[in-house]
Amino acid sequence: MEYKHQAVLLKEAIDYLEIKKDGIYLDGTLGRAGHSSEILHNLSEIGKLIALDRDTAAIKAVESKFSKSKSLILKHSNFQDLDQVLDQLKIKAVDGMLFDLGVSSPQLDNPERGFSYQKNGPLDMRMNSSQSLTAKTIVNNYSAAELEKIITEYGEENWSARIAEFIVKMRKEKVIETTDDLVEVIKAAIPKAVRRSGGHPARRTFQALRIETNNELEQLKNLIDKAVSYLKPGGRLVIITFHSLEDRIVKHKFRDLAKDCTCPPDFPICVCDKKSEVKVITKSPIQASEIEKEGNPRSRSAKMRVAEKI
Template sequence: MTVHIPVLAAEAIGFLDPQPGATVVDCTFGAGGHSRLLADRIGADGTLIAIDRDPDAERHFDEFAAEAACHTRFVRASFAEGLRLLVDEGVRADGVLMDLGISSMQVDTRERGFAYAYDAPLDMRMDPTQELDAREIVNTWDQRRIAQMLRQLGEERHAGRIAAGIVRAREQHPIETTTELVDVITAAVPAPARFAGGHPAKRSFQAIRIAVNGELDQIDEALPLAWELLRVDGRFAGISFHSLEDRRVKRFLVDRAQGCICPPELPVCVCDREPAAALMSRKSIQPSAGEIADNPRARSARLRGARKLREGM
């Protein structure tokens, strides 16, 4: 069985506080690290529903389900599609976990083309059956569109230079591999920036991966569905790995935790708005130094959570 180290595991389980017999949804099953901990807590009368669009995750789920003490179900879909299916079925959950971004399983499978550290075909699809892949983006999108993508989804300062470099390189021959793309990006970035702030291709690879998989649109669609799925007093926990994800989760939860929105000059409240959520913490929870030492990939993780106070919103 694959060894998987779930990020912020104790903290996420603490936020969700799953009780025996609960129904819990793991929106991004991956290799099942968080699900195993949840299954142990909900026990034989509980139900764990796992969602993932990656066929490798389904194989990990089969191993997990054979050992899990609880009832199990797997939904092969993106987390937004999977949550929509569950809502349409009338499923209600006591807890929903959303571990966003790319999984270690995907990074470490070199032929999937997610990592700039390995030479592999340009791919980056979480669902290998979808048509759009990284190769198509890099070789067919125009320079302006590539630059915009790198700037918005990767927060890349040198987006214009990198986009121009990609277009020049592909005029000679198509960019087919991760190593070829890394070389183009590195050459385009000014020399002083190559040695500051991590690998020069890090932000570009993030941007392309997000674009390939429509990750931010997925989050925007999935958060309201996850909230609708929860019973009153149910709990949501979301783990994000970069600011674009974290801002969306924060904004969604803070909006539901807000009460009166009347202008301060009004003497009394006229909006009658009541909070729909109680935040589990005022700030995001970050990994401890010990966890980062054991699992360096946890460094950028941020956990936020809330308890549902009422229906609506």
């Protein structure tokens, strides 16, 4: 079955990249190549696009469609290893980079991947199917305290303690194997009266488990410094996030990179020697238009921030 993905903030991302026809660009989150296709349209034959995805399904789905393109280089890689990919290609710096974070619709829609609380499937949630850690391992092995911590921090879930307690109780009787098994445990843990508001009761816990399984926030933190160090002066870094935890990391990291000297104000001279590395282009994040939000519900939570290397 072919699963589709509708690119979010497509025009805005392409406009902010200010693509040069013969430039070199990196799309760190290929997905189904919505953004990559548009970048390619804006490049001449000598321009280059290096597109990465940690999910082999994304690479396979896109490979044949672009087999004739001389500009596209596809790599199965985590974006936090972009330095290794660029070094192997002997590319010292690029003209722009895009990261459209999170999961793609094909990952969510395929029940076998175990990302969705709305479709029954194995409790998997790995973006890279060759890694060993799955959501099932986490749910069945982490202590109640560890589960509560990740559900609180990554899911911002008020009922995390009860959910963790119910998971531990349930798994003593039988292994929690499927997304439906987990949804049932979460529903039992959250009182009915509370469940009537605030969307699907499993949404926050599933988000937390997905973030933990894929180490998403750590990888985002590692990414930004690396990405900036491989940008040419004037090159733009465009990042689209889908929840406040990610957006906060991008906002703070951009602000830190844009800062000059960070010595305390009472120091007579600068001893830190810090120079600003980027200029923040988007003072507040770009969000989808009402029309886009209506046509693509995934875009409702999207926030795009852009920084330019100095």
